[in-house]
Amino acid sequence: MSVSLSPVARTLTEIAVEAAIAAADLIMAVYARPIHAVAKSDGSPVTEADAAAEAIIIEHLRATGLPILGEESVAAGIVPVLGERYFVVDPLDGTKEFIKRNGEFTVNIALIENGAPVMGVVLAPVTGEVFVGDGDSAWAGLVKNGIVTERRPISVSWTAGLRIVASRSHGHAALEQLCRTLDVETDVSVGSSLKFCLLARGDAQLYPRFTPTCEWDTAAGQAVLEAAGGSVVTLDGAPMRYGKHELGFLNPYFVAATSMALAQRAAEEMRGLLG
Known part of the structure; x- marks a missing residue:
């Protein structure tokens, strides 16, 4: 260009x-x-x-x-x-x-x-x-x-049935239980930062992450989702932060959602499932 x-x-x-x-x-x-x-x-x-x-x-x-x-x-x-x-x-x-x-x-x-x-x-x-x-x-x-x-x-949206960006068959062992607890209607599996973008344009409402990521994996997607009205929090309910040099720029487990209330509810459930 x-x-x-x-x-x-x-x-x-x-x-x-x-x-x-x-x-x-x-x-x-x-x-x-x-x-x-x-x-x-x-x-x-x-x-x-x-x-x-x-x-x-x-x-x-x-x-x-x-x-x-x-x-x-x-x-x-x-x-x-x-x-x-x-x-x-x-x-x-x-x-x-x-x-x-x-x-x-x-x-x-x-x-x-x-x-x-x-x-x-x-x-x-x-x-x-x-x-x-x-x-x-x-x-x-x-x-x-x-x-x-x-x-x-684009902006986040809410539907009658909760849609999750994850694969029940290939995800973490706790994912199936999380889907039951939150009464998830359907799941969509997609690679890379497109997960955040599906939430940002209203195609899904929840993206829980039970496996490791690095800051470069998530920063752009988080910025897009939050600008569209969504939230990304770690399992303690706090916004996910960047510049974790001492941790090798590794992220903790997190949840992205179309609202802060949904993100924090899912984070609380994930904490319980992981013990």
Whole structure:
């Protein structure tokens, strides 16, 4: 995507969207040919698309002068001094989905201020769907030929039957009990940060997480959901925070929901189920 405005003239959100589009173009070029994956030290897979996409994103964001916390950079031992305001990047969230070629992977870019995600961009390269949260405004669009089209506002919604973003058959052992307790009507399984986006656009109401994630996995999706009216809390009921360097940027278990009341109720139930 061509850039006609100076970094000073453009907003940080616009720069992040442009960075995500550039990364998505590269990812799709790799996706079009045989994919070679290797295992990281933690056993998770990584492909040539991961590092190359992060490099492109960093190139776009560098002009802002803000620190950039990137998943692949951290894996390589590069952790900048973050301060109170910085970007956090997952260049290819859902590498397993990328390898499976099911299309359920995303580019995630978020802006953190004082430990909270205040802006987020989630872009699905295969479909071109893009979700953006910036302050109190959330919107979705479709990327075509490097340009965002069909932009529309999104917000959380409530239905008569509670819909959960999780798989009862492949989730944590406590998930089935949580579904019974909360009287969940149906569940939807989807990869990567698209889980947050389903809540943000009203397709589901609850996303409980019983397995580990890192900050780059969740920051952009959390920003989108919260801008759309939702909430993300840890199991103690507090908002999920960022900048946990001492923990290797690992998140505790959490729950995302379309309201703070639902999030806290689900968090209380999850605490009880986990003992």
